[in-house]
Amino acid sequence: NAGVTQTPKFQVLKTGQSMTLQCAQDMNHEYMSWYRQDPGMGLRLIHYSVGAGITDQGEVPNGYNVSRSTTEDFPLRLLSAAPSQTSVYFCASSYGEAGELFFGEGSRLTVL
Amino acid sequence: AQSVAQPEDQVNVAEGNPLTVKCTYSVSGNPYLFWYVQYPNRGLQFLLKYITGDNLVKGSYGFEAEFNKSQTSFHLKKPSALVSDSALYFCAVTIITGGGNKLTFGTGTQLKVEL
Numbered sequence: 176n177a178g179v180t181q182t183p184k185f186q187v188l189k190t191g192q193s194m195t196l197q198c199a200q201d202m203n204h205e206y207m208s209w210y211r212q213d214p215g216m217g218l219r220l221i222h223y224s225v226g227a228g229i230t231d232q233g234e235v236p237n238g239y240n241v242s243r244s245t246t247e248d249f250p251l252r253l254l255s256a257a258p259s260q261t262s263v264y265f266c267a268s269s270y271g272e273a274g275e276l277f278f279g280e281g282s283r284l285t286v287l
Numbered sequence: 288a289q290s291v292a293q294p295e296d297q298v299n300v301a302e303g304n305p306l307t308v309k310c311t312y313s314v315s316g317n318p319y320l321f322w323y324v325q326y327p328n329r330g331l332q333f334l335l336k337y338i339t340g341d342n343l344v345k346g347s348y349g350f351e352a353e354f355n356k357s358q359t360s361f362h363l364k365k366p367s368a369l370v371s372d373s374a375l376y377f378c379a380v381t382i383i384t385g386g387g388n389k390l391t392f393g394t395g396t397q398l399k400v401e402l
Contacts, residue, residue, distance in 0.1 A: 179330075206387060206388040208387070208388060208389070215394055216394060217291075217377060217392040217393055217394040217395055218377065218390075218392040219392075220389055220390070220391075223387045223388065223389060224387070225386070225387045231386070231387060265330055265331070267331075269388045271388070272381075272383055272384075272385070272387065272388050273319040273336075273338065273381060273388065274388065275321070275333040276321075276323075276331070276333065276388065276390065277333075278330030278331045278332070279330050280329060281328075281329070281330055
């Protein structure tokens with residue numbers, strides 16, 4: 176099992192550009208989520224999904240879109256990048272609502 | 288709203304000594320509590336969790352945590368620290384709502400274990 180795979184690992188964008196962070200898991204987990212990690216702020220939930228076709232907003236959803244067309248994939252889209260979106264992004268999946276989260280290796284995004 | 292506090296940004300301990308990383312939480316309902324560890328430039332890894340039952344939870348790499356309902360705390364402990372335990376530790380909490388796995392994380396505590 177590869178677990179949770181995120182791509183790309185690093186990305187530099189200019190303000191106003193759009194991009195998609197990819198996330199895939201091969202554990203057949205129903206629950207998937209996206210977090211961002213900023214210094215001194217821990218991890219904050221952006222969006223989450225409880226299954227294919229079902230997504231919802233987390234704590235900091237503004238400027239991000241998600242979709243869940245399959246159980247395996249949960250991409251995160253930045254519509255118009257802003258410097259405030261410079262962060263490290265983590266995708267995670269779990270089996271069950273209170274199951275342990277399995278994290279990807281992270282995607283470091285810099286917006287100039 | 289749920290929240291987690293990790294009052295120490297950094298904890299220093301000598302190898303072989305016991306370590307404690309503190310965590311307190313606030314939720315409306317029965318808490319599900321977790322500890323995760325993050326090594327540099329890596330994703331978070333699960334250490335242990337409390338759901339119900341015994342207040343002392345044992346996890347990976349010799350770590351354990353004690354749930355204290357009256358003090359709303361879930362401190363992480365290890366009897367004898369190793370240099371390889373040096374990492375960033377996160378406490379997290381959630382409750383069951385039927386609406387997804389939505390963990391709230393603390394700000395993290397950097398653990399430094401020195402020879």
